[in-house]
Amino acid sequence: MLVVVGAMVAVAAGVAVAVAQGSGHTGTVSAVTANTSPGLPAAMAPGRTTTTPPKTKKPPTVDPATQRQVRRMIAANAIFVKGGTRGRLVALTFDDGPSIYTPRLVRELRQLKAPATFFEIGSQIHRYAKLVANMSKLGFPIEDHTWNHPDLTRLSSTQVQGQLLWTKNAIFKATHAYPQFFRPPYGAQSARVRHTAGGLGMVTTVWSIDTRDWSRPGTASVIHAAEQVRAGGIVLMHDGGGNRSETVAAVPIVVRYLRTHGYTLVTIPQLLTKAPPKSSTMWLSAKGGG
Numbered sequence: 001m002l003v004v005v006g007a008m009v010a011v012a013a014g015v016a017v018a019v020a021q022g023s024g025h026t027g028t029v030s031a032v033t034a035n036t037s038p039g040l041p042a043a044m045a046p047g048r049t050t051t052t053p054p055k056t057k058k059p060p061t062v063d064p065a066t067q068r069q070v071r072r073m074i075a076a077n078a079i080f081v082k083g084g085t086r087g088r089l090v091a092l093t094f095d096d097g098p099s100i101y102t103p104r105l106v107r108e109l110r111q112l113k114a115p116a117t118f119f120e121i122g123s124q125i126h127r128y129a130k131l132v133a134n135m136s137k138l139g140f141p142i143e144d145h146t147w148n149h150p151d152l153t154r155l156s157s158t159q160v161q162g163q164l165l166w167t168k169n170a171i172f173k174a175t176h177a178y179p180q181f182f183r184p185p186y187g188a189q190s191a192r193v194r195h196t197a198g199g200l201g202m203v204t205t206v207w208s209i210d211t212r213d214w215s216r217p218g219t220a221s222v223i224h225a226a227e228q229v230r231a232g233g234i235v236l237m238h239d240g241g242g243n244r245s246e247t248v249a250a251v252p253i254v255v256r257y258l259r260t261h262g263y264t265l266v267t268i269p270q271l272l273t274k275a276p277p278k279s280s281t282m283w284l285s286a287k288g289g290g
């Protein structure tokens with residue numbers, strides 16, 4: 001532990017600055033510092049775990065096929081925008097939670113037996129720790145959407161690392177599983193941001209369809225946007241960041257529409273494994289929502 005104290009302080013300082021620039025979640029900083037036990041040099045090795053896992057009865061299960069594809073994407077410093085067309089797979093994703101709307105959404109998804117992936121904000125996880133643990137047990141992957149939603153392209157490398165690492169640790173603490181995917185807020189990313197995420201074992205993942213549900217355009221508009229997705233597509237929606245009633249109302253209709261039209265819903269890890277993107281699509285970039 002002693003040799004990494006300096007690095008830990010550097011990360012803590014980086015996040016503290018980022019938090020100060022953000023929306024005032026400073027009250028949670030010290031609590032997370034106590035949970036941070038990584039050595040940063042190890043964090044730079046792609047695909048490695050970067051924390052000493054807390055002792056747990058049930059070790060996290062990692063699908064080797066997913067892990068292989070994750071390593072491939074990280075090695076290419078690629079961005080995951082959409083999968084291949086094989087199997088007509090579609091991934092629904094929800095950002096900015098957990099929030100008070102997340103349980104309603106999870107209930108809808110469970111009733112429909114519809115897989116979905118959640119990119120969560122680290123600073124909100126402790127408040128919903130039981131919910132997040134339960135979602136993970138139910139098979140909803142919990143992935144990294146930074147600590148407090150900054151534009152990462154405006155932060156230093158140390159701050160970016162802190163944003164991702166603290167969230168990764170918070171997810172592990174709640175679920176006993178490490179996130180393998182990272183989504184940059186606003187889709188704002190760069191080679192440097194992707195490299196940092198890769199160093200923490202996560203693939204930078206955006207979307208091919210932005211429903212703009214965060215702007216509350218009306219349930220019909222959210223449904224119409226989501227229905228434009230095609231095979232291999234990743235749909236962006238939100239379960240936090242404001243009133244998400246429109247999203248919750250839209251999801252069952254979207255799920256039924258997509259199934260009626262021959263699509264199979266999968267999680268982001270499943271999409272990457274069952275329909276890996278062709279290298280030509282790995283570099284497409286996305287802007288907007290997130």
Ligand SMILES: [Zn+2]
Binds near residue numbers: 095096145149185186
């Ligand atoms: Zn977001």
